[in-house]
Amino acid sequence: MSILIFYVMSFNRGWMCRSCGLATFRRRANRTLLGGWWGVAALGIPVVLLIDRIRLRKVLRLAPPQPTPGVAAELPAPLDPGQPVLLRPGAIVAGAVLALILLIVALGVWAADAPVE
Numbered sequence: 001m002s003i004l005i006f007y008v009m010s011f012n013r014g015w016m017c018r019s020c021g022l023a024t025f026r027r028r029a030n031r032t033l034l035g036g037w038w039g040v041a042a043l044g045i046p047v048v049l050l051i052d053r054i055r056l057r058k059v060l061r062l063a064p065p066q067p068t069p070g071v072a073a074e075l076p077a078p079l080d081p082g083q084p085v086l087l088r089p090g091a092i093v094a095g096a097v098l099a100l101i102l103l104i105v106a107l108g109v110w111a112a113d114a115p116v117e
């Protein structure tokens, strides 16, 4: 998430089941897409999201979570992964930002091609 020229990068390290890992990825990706577009750090968003998505492959290879007899879990139940990232509000914000960038580029190209009077 970036705020003007400042930005915050945080990491989740630890043991997670498939559901909790997927839920964490989706929640964090949505938060990045919602608020990460301010400042120069926005240039790194596609790279960060791509790296996170590559790391998610490891989580998705896990079997669905099963209770282990005799082991007390930290959470009463696995986290709900919820909706895919593209169906969350962050995807709408990202789409609007990309549309705005394309519009600015198109206007720039159009202005450069316009005949000078």
Ligand SMILES: [Zn+2]
Pocket (backbone or CB within 6 Å): 016, 017, 018, 019, 020, 021, 065, 077, 078, 079
């Ligand atoms: Zn879990």
